[in-house]
Amino acid sequence: MDAAAFLATVRGAVDARLREFLAGRVEEARRLGPATGAVAETVADLTMRGGKRLRAAFVAAGARVAGEKIPSPGTITIGAAVEIFQAYLLIHDDWMDGDESRRGGPTAHVALGRRLGEEHSAVAAVLAGDLASAWSRTLLGDTRSVWSHQEERVVLGQILDVFGGAPPSLVVTLKTTSYTVLMPLLLGLGTGPAFADRAPFLAYAHHVGEAFQLRDDLLGLVGDPAETGKPVGTDLLRGKRTPPVIDALDHGDDDARAAIEAVLGHADAPAAHLRAAIDALVSCGAVERAERRIHAALEHARGDLAAAYCDDEAKDLLVGLARLAAERTK
């Protein structure tokens, strides 16, 4: 077979593999919301539009040298992963270079600027590249597949967070719990023999992630900047409605609501007004109620481990780490 026929064969197989893989990922992203759908579709469009598949052909050629007369399904999958990896690089590069067309159509930042608003063009394109990067490894499906799957969830969660409209608990699960508790724990579990039942650990991770994020929200309001390393109230000034803020707006009195709304989304609010808003969050009980939710999440996490197949010392360790995650001061 000459090189052109070889390339055509590889291209046919790789395009079919990509179409199948991308359809599944786009479908999943669409289910999360319109922004995640738009970003995923843009990655898929760019990946499928044109593309010589030369890189996939070099993978198949390497496999040919190593003994594969006809590219195996595994080799085609590696080739498809390299093509998605190229999409990641093209998306970030085109944005950095300010290029407007690619493969006979708009570059990702141009396409996403049209779909999600010009002001979001850069952020959406960087996230599109990050998503393509995660997808390439999901497809590669190597021994660390837990890593790439959780990485994909983080990027989807960040898209939801930036563009809004998703339930806060979904954002927390995707963008915080995934890589703060779940991925590390699953990676560690993976160092041992295959495990009977991971469900108790998944439930534990979910509750610890919830407590971790609530603590993060509280530290951003009433934490000590000398410990946390960042100023208080930035979420408020940026207009971010964290659970304690939603609670205060729902259950606080008129004075508390007015104090919070005076700074919510007002980046240039004076320091005294910010101070008053934070005082209102404390005095209306929202901070105290968040503390109780953290405590309840920790109790759930402890309960989840009851069914876990491991010794009591390991359970105590996980409970202790959950407390460190949820009761930290920085």
Added chain:
Amino acid sequence: MDAAAFLATVRGAVDARLREFLAGRVEEARRLGPATGAVAETVADLTMRGGKRLRAAFVAAGARVAGEKIPSPGTITIGAAVEIFQAYLLIHDDWMDGDESRRGGPTAHVALGRRLGEEHSAVAAVLAGDLASAWSRTLLGDTRSVWSHQEERVVLGQILDVFGGAPPSLVVTLKTTSYTVLMPLLLGLGTGPAFADRAPFLAYAHHVGEAFQLRDDLLGLVGDPAETGKPVGTDLLRGKRTPPVIDALDHGDDDARAAIEAVLGHADAPAAHLRAAIDALVSCGAVERAERRIHAALEHARGDLAAAYCDDEAKDLLVGLARLAAERTK
């Protein structure tokens, strides 16, 4: 051991592993140039500055559940990789959120804006995140380590390309050859048994990458936009000195030089001037000389394979693919 003592033990081991790993990566990036050094140092600073290492502790806790009484070096390395992965996410998130401080110091885009100029702050921070993402997998050192090593080279090459000052051939090797020929070929070779000598394939990849990039430069000047999917002359208008442009400025007559300099770096140059500059690149012989360099690179690639341990049919295939890469029209 209680959770706090466990966390402290893990933190000590993970910090030591990170210090050792990051020192090596930063040293290598510094050798490439000041911009790559600045970006790498910023990633390393953020990774080492503070950080509770809770995620690494969850890795070690998972390993504890799976049977490791004391975290093994392998487990500590996975934990360190997760911490660098967090740095990647923080760097991109902080830029998207416009946050200015993190862990008691400037966020990456703020630090890089100060070091490389405010106008480069966003691009440098996105690349810093991309580099951290590549590093996390380099450290993980999974079965696809060839992937992460080449990914790291791509990001370093893009930094050199964006910030300038590096020899063009180094940029081509790092940002194009790495993922266009070398990584795909090595991934394919990896599907077979360990191979006697990869050196001929590395040399082949180097020469094919050179020819591929030169063709890219030529297509951007004299290609058919209907085939390439992008307009001609954008590199010129953006002031990018590709090898054919350097050649024409060095060897063209005064008229040719004037025609090229009238548009080089002038984004708003009229179409007629751009046409005249491209005509000058052709008439002064720079395009023809680039074609000859492509031909010579292909001959080198063919020669490299003479010493390769594989059958003639596989060699013919590699030579054919090299020609497709170098003689394409899109």
